[in-house]
Amino acid sequence: VRVLIAGADGYLGWSLLLHLAARGHVVAGFDNLSRRARVREMGSDSATPIASWAARLPLAEARGIEFLLADAAGSPDLIAATVRDFKPDAVVQFAEIPSAPYSMIPGREWEVQQNNLASTWSIMNAIRKHAPDCHLVKLGTMGEYGTPNLPIPEGYAEMLVVNRRVGSVDWSQTDTVPFPRQPGSFYHASKVHGTINLALAAKTWGLACTDIQQGVVFGCETADMTHPDLLTRLDFDEYFGTAINRFCCQAVIGHPITVYGKGGQTRGFLPLADSMQCIQLILENPAGAGEHRVINQIESTYSVRELAHIVRREALNLGMPARVSHIDNPRDEAEEHFYQVEAEKLRVMGYVPSTGVGAEVRRMLITLAKYKDRIEKFRHVLVPQQHWSGEKIPCATT
C-alpha cells in the first residue's frame, strides 16, 4: 500500500512511518513541526531525546521514506500537489493538535479547532481532486463519545427514543443513527466536527473513509526503534502528556503519581505497538467507496486509579520509590461512571493484543529511567494548572 502520513513527526506519525516502511509499504510523510513548538511553548520537552527534523531526514531516506516539511492547515495547495505527485492508496490524518487541556486555555479554543478542521479539509480536498479512490484514515478519539450511561457501539447504532408522552408523535420507531457524541473539551469537539465532515464527504463525494475512535495510547517504543536515534517523542507535561505515559515519567523521578480527582474515570487504552498493528490492519483492509467506517480502537478499558496503581506496582518491583496521590481534578468530567465499549471490528480484522499493560509499563519504566535527568528538568509541568473553567492555578493534593 502507498501511504501518505500527515503529522509524520509526531508521537504516532513517526512510529507509523517506521512501522509501515519496515513492512514493505511505500511511505511518505509530512509535518509542520508544530508539536515540537507547542510543547516547548508550554515549558516542556519530550522525555525521549528525539532526533531533530534535520537528523530524521537521512534516517527516513535510508528507509525509502519521503519526508516533507508542510503545514496541512495552512498550505492546501502544497498538500494537493503532494497527493497528486505521490499518488497514495491511503492518507493517514494525524496532523491535528491532540490536547484537551491546551484547547481549554482561554483564547486557544479556536486555534485548535481551526488547525484540526483546516488540515482535514486540505487533505479531503486533495484526495477528491487528485486521488478520488484513496482511502482516508482519520484519527479520532474515543473521547468523542464522552461517558454516556449507555454502552458505546462503533460509530452507529439502531436507537429508539424512550419514555416520551405519546400524543400525536409516534415515539416507538427505531432507526440506525450516528451514536450521540458528547466531547469533553474543545479539542474533543474538533474531532467530532471532523467525524461529521467525514461522514458527509463519504455520503456526497463517495470518499472511502475510516474514522478511528482511538483510546489513549501508551508506550515509548516499538520493535522498529532499533536505535535511540529512532525513538519517537514521549510527552509528559499536563498539556500533551497522557495518563500512563505521564504516570511512568512521574514514577521514574520519584514524583507522586497524580490521579485527577477520584480516579474512577474509565477510558479505553492500548499500547503504542498495538496502535501500529491496528492501523496497519485498517490500511490493509480499506473502507469501501462512500463508506464512513467508524472503528473503536482500544485494547481494553481501565480506570485511571487502576492504572496509577499498576504503574506504582511495577515501579516498586523495579526498586523505584513510587506512591499514588490524588489531586483536585482540573477537568469537568464524571469521576465515577458507567463505561462499556464495543470494539469488535479490529478483532475481526485480526488484531491480537501484543502485551499486558503491566509488562508494557515495566518496559516503559526501564526505558524512561535512562532519561530521568530530562524528565527531572521539567518536574514543574507534572502537576496540572489549566482548569476547564479557564482558570490557571496549580491543582492541590486532596
Next chain:
Amino acid sequence: VRVLIAGADGYLGWSLLLHLAARGHVVAGFDNLSRRARVREMGSDSATPIASWAARLPLAEARGIEFLLADAAGSPDLIAATVRDFKPDAVVQFAEIPSAPYSMIPGREWEVQQNNLASTWSIMNAIRKHAPDCHLVKLGTMGEYGTPNLPIPEGYAEMLVVNRRVGSVDWSQTDTVPFPRQPGSFYHASKVHGTINLALAAKTWGLACTDIQQGVVFGCETADMTHPDLLTRLDFDEYFGTAINRFCCQAVIGHPITVYGKGGQTRGFLPLADSMQCIQLILENPAGAGEHRVINQIESTYSVRELAHIVRREALNLGMPARVSHIDNPRDEAEEHFYQVEAEKLRVMGYVPSTGVGAEVRRMLITLAKYKDRIEKFRHVLVPQQHWSGEKIPCATT
C-alpha cells in the same frame, strides 16, 4: 432587554433590529455586509430593493439603534470591544453564511465552516470576557437533525440502543443524550459544530445558551417595515433563496415553480413575522447560566410539493399564470421520508402562529409583483446547477 445582533444586515438580522426596537428593547447590530457580496458574486440580487448600508444607517439611528460595520469572524477584538461597551443582556448570533448549496461548491466548504465557527468563537469569547451573564442566542437549523426515521425531540432525549447481541455488554440501559445530528450539507454541518461548541461552553464556562433549531423562514415583510426603504432582503437564487421565497419569485414572473425531485422532502417552516415573535419570546425568557437550551422553532411541517401547490393556487387566484415543474434533484437527500417534530417549548412560552401559509404566500405574491422586473433580470438563477457531488450543470426537468 439590551440586545446585540450579529449579522444585522441580513434577512433575519435587519428584521429583528426593527422588530425589537419597535417594542422598547435597546438594540445594537453589526454586520460585515458579506451576504450582499456573496449574492452578487453568485450572479443575483435581493428581489426587494433594499437600502444600502449608508442609507440604513440613519434609518437605524432614527430608531435609537446602534449599527456598526464589523466582521465577527475576522475581528474578534472589535467584537470583544463592542460587547464590552454595549453591555448586552443578550447577543443574537446571525453572522453565519446560511447556504447549503454554497457550501457544496468545491473549495468553499471550509470558507463556510471557517466563517461560521470563527464568528461564533468571537462572540463566545467576547461574552465570556466582558459579559459572562449575557444570554447567547445562536441560530441553528432544523437541518442539523437531518431526516431520521425517528421523531425529532428538542435537542436532547432519553434514548436506548436496540437489537444488539447481548454478550458481555449491557445494552438495556437508557440515558438522556444529545439527539443524533445528521446534517445534509457542509453548511448544515457547520451549524452542528456550533451546537457542539455551545453545549460545551455552557457546561464548562457556565454560558447561558439558547440554540434555535429553526425551520425554513418565508415571507418578505413584517409590520415594522412601514416604508419600502425599511424592507429586508429576499433572496431567490439557487444559493441563498429558500423554498417558499423562491417559489413565489418564480410565480411572479411566470417561471415554472421548480420542485427538486419528487418533492416529498418534508421540513419545518415558519413565516418571517413568526420567527421575530419567537426570538422575542426567547429573549424575554432567557436560558439559565450553564444551560444549553435547544428549541425547535417551526410553525408546522410541509412537503416541498405541498408548498409548491399552495404557491400555485394562490398565484392563480391572483391571476398569475403558474405551474409546478419537477426537476432533477441537485441535492443528496431522501425525497420521501418520515418526519415528525416536537416543537413545544415556544408554545409554552406563548408563541401563537400569526397566519396560515396560504395567506402569507398571498401577501408575498402581492408585494413581490411590485419587484417583478428585478426578479425577471435574474431569471437565470432560478434553476439550480450546483449538485451535491460538486458538479455544476443545470438540472433538467423530469
